[in-house]
Amino acid sequence: MIDLLDNIIPAVLDIYAVLFRSGSFNEYLETIFHIRTFALRWKCKNYNKAPLAFLSDIFYWEQNNYPMKEAIKLFLVNFNNYWIENIHSRIRASTTCKDNANDIQKQAYLLDANKHSAFKEAFMNTKYYSYLPSE
Structure with missing residues (x-):
């Protein structure tokens, strides 16, 4: 319950409004990881695939020195849905x-x-x- 109140709820509320829109890439990536972990822990099937796809792409780009990761890191606020x-x-x-x-x-x-x-x-x-x- 402490984890839920201290970490998960603020993370979900702040991920777009604060982290994404401010361009804080490292904090955004860490929060995506926490949300993915939360979705796995509570077996939320509908909410665990998008963070997994994002993390998979980021780690693949990092491992292969692909320039897309650096582009997202520098211009995070420009990538939206x-x-x-x-x-x-x-x-x-x-x-x-x-x-x-x-x-x-x-x-x-x-x-x-x-x-x-x-x-x-x-x-x-x-x-x-x-x-x-x-x-």
Whole structure:
């Protein structure tokens, strides 16, 4: 219970809001390891695969001197799941629970084909001002 209150709950609450967004790579990596250990201890099948995949990639890159680890270490805040979450939301919004796998895949391909318009919608907030820059 002490481990849960002192380590696990603060780790889960701080992992994204504090560690990831501040770029604290070493602390982030250590916290991922603690979360993975917690998920194994409590047999949380749905929560133990993502940390394992991340740790596996990091250790593989470190062992083979692959530059990706250094890129993540230097630019941690730039690596996020926005694109994945965005496309999943768009797929869910444009399909129904009655669609089969092929229909969902076709819809995903259509959404991906229109990704340039989705990019503009998501990131290009055009603002029109009544004054010119010279004014």
